[in-house]
Amino acid sequence: MSLARISRCCLTVAIAGLLAACGIGGAKQEPPPSGETFGADDTYSRTYEVAQASACEAARRALLGQGYVIGKAGADAVEANKNFQPDAETHTQLNVRVTCVPQDDGHAIVFVNAVQDRYALKTTSNSASVGVGMIGSVSLPVGSSGASLVRVASNTVQNVDFYRRFFDRVKYYLPAAPGKQAAPPPEPEPATPPDPQPPIPPAQNKDP
Secondary structure, eight states, rough: OOOOHHHHHHHHHHHHHHHHHHHTOOOOOOOOOOGEEEOOOOOEEEEEEHHHHHHHHHHHHHHTTTEEEEEEEOSSSSEEEEEEEEEEEEEEEEEEEEEEETTSSSSSEEEEEEEEEEEEEEEEOEOOOOETTTTTEESOOOOOEEEEEEEEEEEEEEOOHHHHHHHHHHHHHHHOOOSSOOOOOOOOOSSSSSOOOOOOOOOBOOOO
């Protein structure tokens, strides 16, 4: 084999390797938005061998038993919320929505979704303007100040253990079938929000 032919073969192999490394010649797979994959797991749903209304009533009792305030309750849906105070300047509200869907066999599928909203304490101060002869108006820091909660983050809870404990508690409140033993009490619910709480930068005073 001649030297020129060997050089051409090496060049062809090098170009093919470069194109493969750059992803040319194959379809580039885009990452799912915000980590969403629509996987086949059942994190947010369970099937129970009871009617739709019984499943939603069990979900309502499960939430009441953990200190949630029920905002809506019916045969097909339950909405509730619960407040947390991780520290003096941070407030977290957990909003839970349960949807109960009947099946043809008389059973029900229970879907649950929880959204965690975070609020931070923001302080503001208002300075007062005082008129001074021969000088004009002078702004002095003798005005009023106040604080208010401002939402700084909101996310759908993806904590698998949170949903598992919820469904275990729903199962506990389901009516026991004739001849079957009732479900054992589920494990206690933690007193902290289900998702991690990243630190919030300290609030800064704002003058108008």
